Structures are given as structure tokens and as C-alpha cells.
Amino acid sequence: MKMYTATIPGSALKVRSRESYYARQKQLFVVVVILVAIIPLLFISWTASHFYQKSWLNKTTVELTSLADSRREIIDLFLDSQENILAGYAELYDLDWLSTPGNLEKLFKAMNRQGVIVDLGLIARDGSHCNYVGPFAEDLKDKNYAEARWFAEVMQSGRYISDVFTGYRGVPHFIVAVTDPSRSWALRSTINSELxxxxxxxxxxxxxxxxxxxxxxxxxxxxxxxxxxxxxxxxxxxxxxxxxxxxxxxxxxxxxxxxxxxxxxxxxxxxxxxxxxADFYRARQRDHLIIACAALLILGVATFLVRSMMNKVEDADQQRMVLYDRIRNSEKMALVGRMAANVAHEINNPLQIIGDQAGWLDELLDEEDPANLKNSEEYRTAFAKIKAQVKRASTITHRLLGFSRSTEGLKAPANINTLVEETVSFLEKEAANHRIAIRRNLDPALPAITTDSAQLQQVFLNILNNALDAIGNDGAVTISTSRGNGQLAVEFADNGPGLSEEGLKKVFEPFFTTKKAGSGTGIGLAISYSIVERLGGDIEVRNGRQGGCIFRVNLPITAQ
Amino acid sequence: MSEFPILVVDDEEEFVSTLVQRLRKRGFAGEGVLSGSAAIARVAASDFAVILLDMRLPDMDGGQVLREIKKIRPGSRVVILTGHASASEGEEGIKNGAFDYLLKPVEFETLLEKLEAARERVP
Structure with a gap:
């Protein structure tokens, strides 16, 4: 439903551009607030995460280093001890003793209480097996190691620990071998891989x-x-x-x-x-979740705050615009008032003279001899017409003065319902002649307000008169009074043809009329507008949902 | 018609001359002036029963002329006649001692009625 209280050309365009302006501002503020709040949060989170990851990594590195060091020491000690035990035996016993059946078994048992070695072999300088204790006796009995790499190495350096190799037995293993001090034979043990x-x-x-x-x-x-x-x-x-x-x-x-x-x-x-x-990652995941929640909260709060703030700004701006429109309208009406008063004055004087001259001629005509006057009656009619037109013109000029009329000192407590009833009584007969019903829907609890009753009655008369004119014949006008928001409202709803879009916009402009030429001056509603405005209220006009036109006069309950 | 001198004060010469002619025809001792100062001079020189005073004069404000007249002849009856007149201007005049006010354009018959009313009030 369209409603007009004042018209500003292009105001719809301005409203649209203002709306997009506020939308842009809202977005900008939300983005700024979010950036300012969230960027530091993300930065702190990233820095902390980076720092903790680094320290966790350092801790792991230190642990791994110490583990590697200790393992190396343990294994080196183990291998050294195996080598030393074997070397001790090689120094202590000779080839003959070791070759004697049963002796190598004794040595093996003594060495291998913990099951560290798998077997023990005695190899002569030519690479042949002199003696062997272990599970592979059958496989290794006739083997010659003269060509084996380990044998060459041990015979050369006296001590040797091999890499893992498969060898004759077909199983990956490694050995520890030593020679006697004269390097004429070698003692070899196979390390228990499992251990x-x-x-x-x-x-x-x-x-x-x-x-x-x-x-x-x-x-x-x-x-x-x-x-x-x-x-x-x-x-x-x-x-x-x-x-x-x-x-x-x-x-x-x-x-x-x-x-x-x-x-x-x-x-x-x-x-x-x-x-x-893993522990660090779990902690970091939890942190990320908390930060995401915090960011969401910030986002929500920022959006909410910015929205409510911008809405307030928008409301204030709109109120300012409305006020500005009113001031502009008041200035316009004041100017119209001054102009109307001047025009009225300038026209009233010539009108006075025209009327007087016609009257004077009329009087002089009385002195003439009717017998010598051919068109005596025509003259009389013409003078009467001049007088009538002067009267008509003066009605308009006197009404124009309504624009500049002051309301100072003329306010008194008034009951609006009574004022409506009085107004209706003036026009009820005329309405009945045109078969127009005037219905009242008056709020009995309406408070009395301090206002200028005479001028307000002029306003009601203007509106009601217009409604009757708009209906023509057969119809109804409903007048309702109500209160709310510190205001009191009087609504005049007719079931006439309503106003066009153009009419709704211009209805309060001076000299706008929808009546046929000569029957309306177009100043009644303009004057009404300025009167109501001076009384601290406003008039709205809109078309009713079921057709017809609705004028609503809003008046302040407290005196202006 | 007995002596009932009327002074018409208005800057519109056409208006003044016609009105004076018509008043004389009705038996009033009509006389016209075109400015405030001339009006004050005439009132000082002669006692008018009724003074018809325009509120807009070329040399002086109508209200000022009214106050001067009432000073010189407190018993004189001034009827304000103005084209500019809003009701408030006329009422202001009454407060300052005017007998009544009329808004231009006024019909001659209405004017005569007002003059008769003034004559009846003659002390």
C-alpha cells in the first residue's frame, strides 16, 4: 500500500541508493571487525602451534639420539665381549688340545651358558675344519674355508666379525672369528641371531x-x-x-x-x-576446534553488533530525512503562504475597484431615463454578473489567506469527536441529497487535545467536502477516530474512485485538483496540509484496499 | 442627511475617488486622502465621524496611523479596510482602538451597514 505524507521528487531513488549504502557499510564493518578480531587469534594460534611442534620435535630428537647412543654402546660392548672371550680361549689353548674330541664341546658349554652363540668351529690354516660343535655338523664336516672371505680376513688381521651372510648352511648368520697368536689356526663362533x-x-x-x-x-x-x-x-x-x-x-x-x-x-x-x-596433534586439533568456535562466536557477535548499530544509524538517518523533508515542506508552505498573502492583497485591491466601479455605474443607471436606454436590463445583468464574479474571486483570495494565517494564541482544549460531529452536521444535508451516507466510527475514549478547533474544522470540512465530490452520488464516507503512539488519528475513508499514482503524490500541492475546471481551486487540501502541520501533526493519503481514498489526519496528543 | 463626515484613507486613487463619490451620493460628507501623513493632518484639522483606513499605505504602516489618530481624536471611529487583512490583522486593529474591520473586496452595501452601525454608536 502506498502512502504519501510529503513528496520529494526522486526520493524513491534516494531510498534505494541509501539502502545499498547501508548494506555496503554493514558488510565493510563486519569484515573489518572480523579481520581485527580473528587475524590476531589465528596468528597467535599459528605461532603457538609452530612453537609447540618444534619443541615436541626437539624432545623426540633428543630421545632418539640418546636411544641410538645407548644401543650402539650395548651392541659394541656385546660384540667386543664375544670377540674377547674367543680371543682369550685362542691364547689359552693350543690346536692339539682343541682338536681333541670333547674339548671343544667343553669350551662351547662354558662359553654358551646364556645361549649367545649357536656353534663353535676350529679351522686349520689350510681352511679345513679340525673340530666343530653345533647343529650343522653334518653340513659343515668336509667344508674348506680357504676361499671364504671371512677366513682370509681373520687370518690376516687376527680378529674378525663378519656381516650377515648365508654361507654353506644356507641360513643368514654372522660370525666372530679369532686366530691364535701365531695365526696358524682360527676359532670361529656363530652369534645367535635371535638374541x-x-x-x-x-x-x-x-x-x-x-x-x-x-x-x-x-x-x-x-x-x-x-x-x-x-x-x-x-x-x-x-x-x-x-x-x-x-x-x-x-x-x-x-x-x-x-x-x-x-x-x-x-x-x-x-x-x-x-x-x-600424536599427542601434540591431538592437542592441536582440540586447539583448532576451540579457535574455530571462538572465530564463529566473534563472527556472530560482530555481525549482530554491526547490524544493530547500523540499524540504529539507519533509523536515525531516516528520522533525520523525515525531519528534513518536513522542514523543507514547511519552508515551502511558508513561502507559498507569503506569496498567497501578497497575491491576495494585490488582487483584492483591483477587485474592490472593479466591484465599486460596477456598483457606481449601477447607481448612476438609476438616474438615467429608462426610455432613452435601449439595453437597460442588459446593463443591470452585466453589473450583477461583475459583482458575482468579484465575490467569487474574493472567496478564492480570502481562502488563500488561510496559508499565512497564524495559529498563535488560538489553541484551546478540544474534543475531536465533537469537532467531527459538528463538521458532519454542516455537510450531512448535502450528503443526503446525493444519497451519500456519512458513518462514524469514533473512539469514545479519545482524550481532549489542545488545538485550534476552528482551523481543524476547516481541515475536516475540506477533506469531507472532497470525499463527497469524489463520490458524486450514492456512496458512503466512514470517519473513524483512534489513538496510539502519542497521537490521535482521524480517518476519512470514501468509496469513490480513489486517486491515481500521480494524484496521490500531488494531492497536497497548491492548485492541484481532480475536479472539473471552475469547480475547484485546488487549494483546500494544500491549506489543510499547512494547517495540520502548524498544529504539529501530519496528513497521509492512500487508496483503500477495497477502492476509494483514505485521508488520515494525525494530531499530537500533547500540545505543540 | 445630517453632517456625518467620513475620511477614506487608501493609496488606491480609483478606489478613494469612487467611494467618496458614492458616499456623497448617499448623503455622507465624504473626503479622501492617499497617504498616512495626509490622513493624520486631516484628522488634526477636522473631526471625522468615521475614518475608513487601509492598513497598507505607501508612507506609513496602517497600525501606526491608527495609533496617531486615536491619540489626536480618541473618540473617532476607525474602520479598518484592507486587502491584506487576515482576521488577525483586523483583530490587532480592534485591540488598538479600531471600531471594526472589513476585508477587501467589500460590497458597498456591507460598508454602508458598518457606517450605520458606527453612526448609531455616536456618543
Missing amino acids: FNALLASAEVGPGGDAFILNHQGELQTPSRLGLTALPSVEKGLLATGGDLTIHHSQGALYATTGMKNNAWTLVLKTDIKTSL
């Missing part, structure tokens, strides 16, 4: 971690916990054998490598970063 591997297996590298030993060729000397049979090329390249304890960081894993067995082997401990930082 040796257990030395590594106990290293705690966590789930997804691994612990193994590599030789110079990068071949696994102990089984991989992860079931690897050969090392992936990346790791092989990374884990250059030997050297001091080193930490590598690659592909989500942390490696500690250290040379052992005089750098012939490399101990590798690997821990999976993801698994070892």
Missing part, C-alpha cells in the same frame, strides 16, 4: 618406527621391524654408513644413525614423526 636381534628389538622407537643395522653396502644386518627386506633407495642414500651420531629428517620420519663395529656397520633408529607427535 642379537633382541638387543635392538627392545629399543623403543614407537609405532611406525624401526631399528636395524646396515653394512657398508646398505644391506640389512638385522630384520626390519616393518618387515623390509631391502632398504628403499631414498633411505639408502640418506643413511650413509658409519660416522658420528647424526639426525636426519626426511619424509615424515626422523632418523638417528651412528657408526658401530669400527664403522663397519651403521645403527639406524627411525621414528615416525606423525605417530610420535
Whole structure:
């Protein structure tokens, strides 16, 4: 439903552009508030996360380093002790004693109370087996080691610990071998792989971690916990054998490598970063969740606050605009008032003279001899017409003065319902002549207000008159009074044809009329508008849902 | 017609001359002036029964002329006659001692009625 209280050309356009302006401002403020609140939050979160990840990683590195160091020491000690025991026997006994059946068994039993070795063999300088104690007696009985690499090495250097090899027995194993001081024979033991591997297996590298030993060729000397049979090329390249304890960081894993067995082997401990930082990741996930909740909260609060703030600004702006429109309208009406008063004055004087001259001629006509006057009656009619038109014109000029009429000092308590009844009584007869019913729907509890009754009655008369004119014949006008929002309202609803869009906009402009030429001046509603405005109220006009036109006069309950 | 001198004060010469002619025809001793100062001078010189006074004069404000006249001759009856007159202007005049007010354009008969009313009030 369209309603007009005042008209400003292009105001609809302005409202639209203002709406998009407020929408833009809202978005901007929300974005700014969010950025200002959330960016530091994200920054702190990122920094903290980064810091904690680094410290967790450092802690893991330190643990891995110490683990690698201790394991290397344990294994080196183990191998040294095996070598030393064997070397001690080789010094203590000679070939004959050791070759004597039963003696090597005694030695094996003495050495192997903990099951550290699998077998013990005595090999002569020519590589032939002189004696053997162990489970592979049948397989190794006639074997000659003259061509075996380990044999050549031990005969050359006196002591030797081999890499893992398959050998004659067809099972991966490694051996510890020593010679007698004159290097004429060698004593060789095979290390119990299970026991040796257990030395590594106990290293705690966590789930997804691994612990193994590599030789110079990068071949696994102990089984991989992860079931690897050969090392992936990346790791092989990374884990250059030997050297001091080193930490590598690659592909989500942390490696500690250290040379052992005089750098012939490399101990590798690997821990999976993801698994070892699992606790940290869980904590970080929880933090992220909290931050996301906080961000959502900030987003919600920021949006809510900005919306409510901008809505207030918008309301204030709108109130300001309404006030501005009213002031502009008041100024316009004041100007119209001054102009109307001046025009009225300027016209009233010539009207007075026209009327007087006609009257004077009329009087002079009395002195003429009717016999000599051919058109005596015509003259009289013409003078009467001039007088009538002067009267008509003066009615208009006197009404124009309504624009500039002051309301100062003319206010008194008035009952609006009574005023409506009085107004209706003036026009009821005329309405009945045109078969128009005037219905009242008056609120009996309406309070008396301090206002200018005479001028307000003029307003009601104007509106009611217009309603009767709009209906023509057969119809009804309903006048209702009500109160609310510190205001009192009088509504005049007719069932006439209503007003066009153009009419709704211009109905309060001076000299706008829908009546046929000569029957309306178009100033009644303009004057009504200025009167109501001076009384601190306003007039609205709209078309009714069921047709017809509705004028609503709002008046302040408290005196202005 | 007995002596009932009337002074018409208005800057519209046409209005003044016609009105004076018509008044004389009805037996009034009509006389007209076109300015405030001339009106005051005439009132000082001669006692008019009724003074018809326009509120807008070229040299002086009608209200001022009214006050001067009432000072010189407190018993004189001034009928304000103005084209500009809103009711408030006329009422203001009455407060300042005017007998009554009329809004231009006024019909001659109405004017005569007002003059008769003034004559009846002659002390």
C-alpha cells in the first residue's frame, strides 16, 4: 500500500541508493571487525602451534639420539665381549688340545651358558675344519674355508666379525672369528641371531618406527621391524654408513644413525614423526576446534553488533530525512503562504475597484431615463454578473489567506469527536441529497487535545467536502477516530474512485485538483496540509484496499 | 442627511475617488486622502465621524496611523479596510482602538451597514 505524507521528487531513488549504502557499510564493518578480531587469534594460534611442534620435535630428537647412543654402546660392548672371550680361549689353548674330541664341546658349554652363540668351529690354516660343535655338523664336516672371505680376513688381521651372510648352511648368520697368536689356526663362533636381534628389538622407537643395522653396502644386518627386506633407495642414500651420531629428517620420519663395529656397520633408529607427535596433534586439533568456535562466536557477535548499530544509524538517518523533508515542506508552505498573502492583497485591491466601479455605474443607471436606454436590463445583468464574479474571486483570495494565517494564541482544549460531529452536521444535508451516507466510527475514549478547533474544522470540512465530490452520488464516507503512539488519528475513508499514482503524490500541492475546471481551486487540501502541520501533526493519503481514498489526519496528543 | 463626515484613507486613487463619490451620493460628507501623513493632518484639522483606513499605505504602516489618530481624536471611529487583512490583522486593529474591520473586496452595501452601525454608536 502506498502512502504519501510529503513528496520529494526522486526520493524513491534516494531510498534505494541509501539502502545499498547501508548494506555496503554493514558488510565493510563486519569484515573489518572480523579481520581485527580473528587475524590476531589465528596468528597467535599459528605461532603457538609452530612453537609447540618444534619443541615436541626437539624432545623426540633428543630421545632418539640418546636411544641410538645407548644401543650402539650395548651392541659394541656385546660384540667386543664375544670377540674377547674367543680371543682369550685362542691364547689359552693350543690346536692339539682343541682338536681333541670333547674339548671343544667343553669350551662351547662354558662359553654358551646364556645361549649367545649357536656353534663353535676350529679351522686349520689350510681352511679345513679340525673340530666343530653345533647343529650343522653334518653340513659343515668336509667344508674348506680357504676361499671364504671371512677366513682370509681373520687370518690376516687376527680378529674378525663378519656381516650377515648365508654361507654353506644356507641360513643368514654372522660370525666372530679369532686366530691364535701365531695365526696358524682360527676359532670361529656363530652369534645367535635371535638374541642379537633382541638387543635392538627392545629399543623403543614407537609405532611406525624401526631399528636395524646396515653394512657398508646398505644391506640389512638385522630384520626390519616393518618387515623390509631391502632398504628403499631414498633411505639408502640418506643413511650413509658409519660416522658420528647424526639426525636426519626426511619424509615424515626422523632418523638417528651412528657408526658401530669400527664403522663397519651403521645403527639406524627411525621414528615416525606423525605417530610420535600424536599427542601434540591431538592437542592441536582440540586447539583448532576451540579457535574455530571462538572465530564463529566473534563472527556472530560482530555481525549482530554491526547490524544493530547500523540499524540504529539507519533509523536515525531516516528520522533525520523525515525531519528534513518536513522542514523543507514547511519552508515551502511558508513561502507559498507569503506569496498567497501578497497575491491576495494585490488582487483584492483591483477587485474592490472593479466591484465599486460596477456598483457606481449601477447607481448612476438609476438616474438615467429608462426610455432613452435601449439595453437597460442588459446593463443591470452585466453589473450583477461583475459583482458575482468579484465575490467569487474574493472567496478564492480570502481562502488563500488561510496559508499565512497564524495559529498563535488560538489553541484551546478540544474534543475531536465533537469537532467531527459538528463538521458532519454542516455537510450531512448535502450528503443526503446525493444519497451519500456519512458513518462514524469514533473512539469514545479519545482524550481532549489542545488545538485550534476552528482551523481543524476547516481541515475536516475540506477533506469531507472532497470525499463527497469524489463520490458524486450514492456512496458512503466512514470517519473513524483512534489513538496510539502519542497521537490521535482521524480517518476519512470514501468509496469513490480513489486517486491515481500521480494524484496521490500531488494531492497536497497548491492548485492541484481532480475536479472539473471552475469547480475547484485546488487549494483546500494544500491549506489543510499547512494547517495540520502548524498544529504539529501530519496528513497521509492512500487508496483503500477495497477502492476509494483514505485521508488520515494525525494530531499530537500533547500540545505543540 | 445630517453632517456625518467620513475620511477614506487608501493609496488606491480609483478606489478613494469612487467611494467618496458614492458616499456623497448617499448623503455622507465624504473626503479622501492617499497617504498616512495626509490622513493624520486631516484628522488634526477636522473631526471625522468615521475614518475608513487601509492598513497598507505607501508612507506609513496602517497600525501606526491608527495609533496617531486615536491619540489626536480618541473618540473617532476607525474602520479598518484592507486587502491584506487576515482576521488577525483586523483583530490587532480592534485591540488598538479600531471600531471594526472589513476585508477587501467589500460590497458597498456591507460598508454602508458598518457606517450605520458606527453612526448609531455616536456618543
